[in-house]
Amino acid sequence: MINKNVFNKTKVSLIKINVAVVVSFFIIFSIFIYSYFKGLTYNSVDRNLNDELENITVQLTSSAIFSPIVLKDPSNMVYIYEGDRVKYYTRNGYFEDMLPKFRENKKNSFFTYTENGYTFRELSLEIGKYKIQIIRNIDAQINSFKQLIYVFVIGIIIAIIITYFIALYLTKKALIPIETAWNNQAKFVQDASHELRTPISIVSSKLESMLRSPNSTISDEVELIADAMKETRRIKKMINDLLCLTKEDSITTLNKEEVNIEQLINEISNDYLDIAEVQNKKFNINLNAENKIIITDKNKLRQLILIFIDNAFKYTNKNDIICINLTEEGRDIIISIEDSGIGIKDDEISNIFDRFFRSENVRSKDIDGSGIGLSIAKMLSTSLDIDISVKSKLNEFTKFNLIIHNK
Known part of the structure; x- marks a missing residue:
């Protein structure tokens, strides 16, 4: 690496x-x-x-x-x-x-x-x-x-030996985060290259297939064009996500304002009602918080909630249920996004926020995704001072709790 x-x-x-x-x-x-x-x-x-x-x-x-x-x-x-x-x-x-x-x-x-x-x-x-x-x-x-000089010489030699070992220890310790960051960057580039290679290969193969039939009309190749466009959209989304990850400064810079959390969830949920109907999924919204006003960055909170709702729709099947719950615990406001979808293995929960991580269960089902969304969610939650908890059982449910500390 x-x-x-x-x-x-x-x-x-x-x-x-x-x-x-x-x-x-x-x-x-x-x-x-x-x-x-x-x-x-x-x-x-x-x-x-x-x-x-x-x-x-x-x-x-x-x-x-x-x-x-x-x-x-x-x-x-x-x-x-x-x-x-x-x-x-x-x-x-x-x-x-x-x-x-x-x-x-x-x-x-x-x-x-x-x-x-x-x-x-x-x-x-x-x-x-x-x-x-x-x-x-x-x-x-x-x-x-002369004795004083002798003492100084011995002292300097001892100081050199002690300093060498201390410097060796401190230097090794100081370089650990740098080496880790370097390795993470190298892994990030490799993973990004790997994830981009597949859709690019698909687009390339579709285009080559159309070139082999120069006399075909657009209607004849509509399926190939649709597939190429689908992969192009996937590449575009992945590139946008990668840019979002690399622009960490823009994520950590906040524009705080008063936000009506109930109104924000309703605005986001309205966009998914039609999607739920088309996909034959049940989409329930339960808003039970008395204190609806929080101080936060509205756009970043919207982006954070969208990532979890989007994943809930992505990893559920026909007739599955997706629920958004808004509750209070003391001064904390909790947004829960729960679904009855494919779930996550216990040993994979600790890895889901890693960049490009996708579980074997997801890869085997050929579900679209890049494994970047939850990495962005983690960065956003850290910036917004929001805690995230996860509960899941394979093939039964997944529940994400966003805990907002309303100070």
């Missing part, structure tokens, strides 16, 4: 898009968190270095020349130069020459660098005759950054 490759490609594309969106979000989120955490960490280190600078500055300006420098944070390394002479330095094993290089181009700023496999954060500046370097080893912070 459908090219599976189309849906498989669509499914793969949707999964890729979903995964890409989620992964992109996680990457952006991870970059934001990493940058925020890194900035927060560096700001903390910089504040520490800055506090140490203030501590040293106070000691340089107020202490005696031989007083030792006392560090506020022993984790910091401080180097103080007075001209070319080292005034103070912190002993450590990080630097090869005991003293770090003084980077003139980085003066008066915070910066990060790596030396001998260690990572440092440094504040380097000149205050009067002194050059000061305040350095702090930040290997622990760098390791924290």
Whole structure:
């Protein structure tokens, strides 16, 4: 019914898009968190270095020349130069020459660098005759950054896996109604083609038969012409029904007005009185509703009732009875169309509103019809907010109740 490759490609594309969106979000989120955490960490280190600078500055300006420098944070390394002479330095094993290089181009700023496999954060500046370097080893912070990156990478991989399966499930579920609609459309086209093929073949055969007798007059071929015209009318009705089905917007658009339901049923029934007499069928109308006024779309309600009455006449035989009853149950108005015709099998009742469905009983009796009428009735009833119930027994009766909720 459908090219599976189309849906498989669509499914793969949707999964890729979903995964890409989620992964992109996680990457952006991870970059934001990493940058925020890194900035927060560096700001903390910089504040520490800055506090140490203030501590040293106070000691340089107020202490005696031989007083030792006392560090506020022993984790910091401080180097103080007075001209070319080292005034103070912190002993450590990080630097090869005991003293770090003084980077003139980085003066008066915070910066990060790596030396001998260690990572440092440094504040380097000149205050009067002194050059000061305040350095702090930040290997622990760098390791924290690396661990954070590792966590983000693992998190993104897990997110990709989880997103893939979620996207696979949601995509499959989302495509079910689309695939169903596609299959229904394909089936609709096939069924329509099948239903149209028979009357077209009949018309074609009748015309070919007349062509084989070029000397015949119209009176000689009147039976063939009548049959061809009958099939032409059948094709025309089927095409009109198909157009009605495809124009769902026109069915769902309502023009509501006050409608006298009793008067409407009488108008419809009058057209069938003569038909009932010609076909030798009993046609009874019983109108017992006190509340006759409803708010609905009159034309669509007329079309809905006509479909059921037309079917009642179509699927009944000579001397059968067709009844239209109008009753009330609370605020609901019920229109019943009942006939003593051929009936419907129990296992077929659930299918009668499907497009082109015709029961085996109907097909075997060669009764004209396309199987579209009740599909249109279902669409009309949904649009009009009318419930339909069905009761039937094979070869005994069929009863359709149209329940109008008169709000």
